[in-house]
Amino acid sequence: MKYRKSNANNTCDYEGTLLKINQINAFIAIAEGNGVAGAAQKLYVSQPAITKSISNLESELGVALFDRSKHRLKLNKYGEILLRRAKAAKAELKGALEEITLMKDRSQQSIKFNGSPALIPRLIPKAINLFKLNHPDVHVELAGLLDDNPANKIQALIKGEYDLLITVIDEKVVFRNLCHFSIINKIGVTHDSIFRLQQSIS
Amino acid sequence: MKYRKSNANNTCDYEGTLLKINQINAFIAIAEGNGVAGAAQKLYVSQPAITKSISNLESELGVALFDRSKHRLKLNKYGEILLRRAKAAKAELKGALEEITLMKDRSQQSIKFNGSPALIPRLIPKAINLFKLNHPDVHVELAGLLDDNPANKIQALIKGEYDLLITVIDEKVVFRNLCHFSIINKIGVTHDSIFRLQQSIS
DNA sequence: ATGCTTTACGGTTCCCGTAATAATT
DNA sequence: AATTATTACGGGAACCGTAAAGCAT
Numbered sequence: 025m026k027y028r029k030s031n032a033n034n035t036c037d038y039e040g041t042l043l044k045i046n047q048i049n050a051f052i053a054i055a056e057g058n059g060v061a062g063a064a065q066k067l068y069v070s071q072p073a074i075t076k077s078i079s080n081l082e083s084e085l086g087v088a089l090f091d092r093s094k095h096r097l098k099l100n101k102y103g104e105i106l107l108r109r110a111k112a113a114k115a116e117l118k119g120a121l122e123e124i125t126l127m128k129d130r131s132q133q134s135i136k137f138n139g140s141p142a143l144i145p146r147l148i149p150k151a152i153n154l155f156k157l158n159h160p161d162v163h164v165e166l167a168g169l170l171d172d173n174p175a176n177k178i179q180a181l182i183k184g185e186y187d188l189l190i191t192v193i194d195e196k197v198v199f200r201n202l203c204h205f206s207i208i209n210k211i212g213v214t215h216d217s218i219f220r221l222q223q224s225i226s
Numbered sequence: 227m228k229y230r231k232s233n234a235n236n237t238c239d240y241e242g243t244l245l246k247i248n249q250i251n252a253f254i255a256i257a258e259g260n261g262v263a264g265a266a267q268k269l270y271v272s273q274p275a276i277t278k279s280i281s282n283l284e285s286e287l288g289v290a291l292f293d294r295s296k297h298r299l300k301l302n303k304y305g306e307i308l309l310r311r312a313k314a315a316k317a318e319l320k321g322a323l324e325e326i327t328l329m330k331d332r333s334q335q336s337i338k339f340n341g342s343p344a345l346i347p348r349l350i351p352k353a354i355n356l357f358k359l360n361h362p363d364v365h366v367e368l369a370g371l372l373d374d375n376p377a378n379k380i381q382a383l384i385k386g387e388y389d390l391l392i393t394v395i396d397e398k399v400v401f402r403n404l405c406h407f408s409i410i411n412k413i414g415v416t417h418d419s420i421f422r423l424q425q426s427i428s
Numbered sequence: 429a430t431g432c433t434t435t436a437c438g439g440t441t442c443c444c445g446t447a448a449t450a451a452t453t
Numbered sequence: 454a455a456t457t458a459t460t461a462c463g464g465g466a467a468c469c470g471t472a473a474a475g476c477a478t
Contacts (some may be wrong), residue, residue: 040251040269043319046443048240060458067242073444075459081441085323087330095457102326109322112446113315117245120311121287124304128289262433275469277434297432297477317477323468 042084048110050077051089055107059097136167138177243287250280250312253291257309261299338369340379340388 051065054074082088089103099107174205255265256276266273284290291305301309369388382388 041248042323044247044442045245046243048319061456069443070445071458072446072460076443079459085326087326092458095450095459097458102329105325105329106322109318109325113322114316116311116315116318117250120308120315121244123307123311124287124289127304127307246467265432271468272470273433274435274471278468281434294433297475299433 041083043110047077047081048114050074051081051103052110052114054090054097055099055103095150129211130211135164137164138167245312249279249283250316251303252276253283253308254312254316255302256280256292256299257305298413337366338388339366340369340382 090097
């Protein structure tokens with residue numbers, strides 16, 4: 025079976041393997057930065073690698089992308105065209121990467137909590153259900169001993185064993201402040217997430 | 227000298243070599259078409275090649291892009307994210323390719339012209355200079371014999387030996403109509419280009 | 429049994445880095 | 454002399470195709 029779409033003439037009707045990612049990176053780096061040397065430095069590769077990449081790119085495109093007068097690369101009109109599009113494409117890919125990474129990180133997070141035995145059964149189940157409804161991938165777990173004394177639990181929270189603690193100090197519920205502490209210093213969950221949890225607890 | 231940006235932990239601060247073009251193509255083809263088999267057919271590669279490509283992609287991304295229940299690949303939430311962006315990026319690259327190809331084709335065009343010996347020296351030089359200023363890549367050349375009789379030249383123009391003919395019929399310059407003929411039927415140069423030429427001749 | 433996906437394996441190609449060359453300031 | 458871009462060349466990684474195995478319908 026023939027896999028390669030071999031065209032007799034050179035007018036390939038859009039060969040999908042063109043414009044490889046390293047070529048695009050090299051091209052943008054040269055165009056934006058300071059020539060081959062700067063591009064090599066920016067991309068952490070050697071200068072010949074850059075030269076080869078854009079050489080291949082130009083060869084596959086069938087046009088030169090740079091003016092090579094005086095040992096200095098300067099974009100020509102083809103390069104100008106490509107630069108616009110390539111930057112847009114790269115931004116798109118970078119955005120995809122960031123979005124996925126963000127979602128992945130959020131999914132891998134877990135929230136450990138603890139609280140007074142008297143408060144847990146009444147407040148937590150509804151809160152967890154509501155929270156998981158909006159954040160199905162955040163792992164919520166009860167950590168540590170329920171019947172420890174409040175002082176120890178606060179110490180454990182400060183040490184990072186929990187992310188969230190619902191307990192009593194001086195006979196008054198202060199989870200609000202503790203939650204805030206957790207948000208800022210302990211876990212990277214968005215404020216929005218915790219806010220929902222707070223609301224459902226209140 | 228160290229070229230590779232090796233990070234001990236896995237939190238690469240945007241590794242530019244991710245999302246290779248074949249991986250993106252395979253991914254889009256699977257997502258849009260009918261699974262691995264359809265993608266392989268669409269991209270003219272074997273099925274294992276597709277599997278490997280998206281396997282690598284998922285591995286490098288650190289997340290699965292598809293649900294693999296029941297031997298059928300279905301986009302998951304990560305895949306949804308990537309699909310949007312990847313399609314946009316690919317469209318951008320495809321656009322770049324088309325723009326460049328178009329400009330390249332145009333640049334490779336040439337305009338052959340002829341005209342009466344009496345008219346050529348006075349009208350042409352300025353016209354050519356002005357034209358080449360705006361279209362430096364269009365090859366302009368004088369073709370055929372200058373001192374042939376006008377009737378023969380008109381026949382040659384109709385046969386396509388020239389793209390542009392400036393001559394006299396019934397003692398009156400009619401280049402305007404002939405130019406129009408050329409624009410529509412003979413050469414693919416934009417109206418704009420020819421219009422400038424006409425103007426400079428007038 | 430048929431169809432689709434995945435693994436195993438061998439070969440080819442592509443890419444990169446070192447070293448050397450050419451040309452410009 | 455110093456900087457910049459390009460070639461030559463050898464090693465290693467990536468990609469692909471054939472063949473075979475898993476799993477579902």
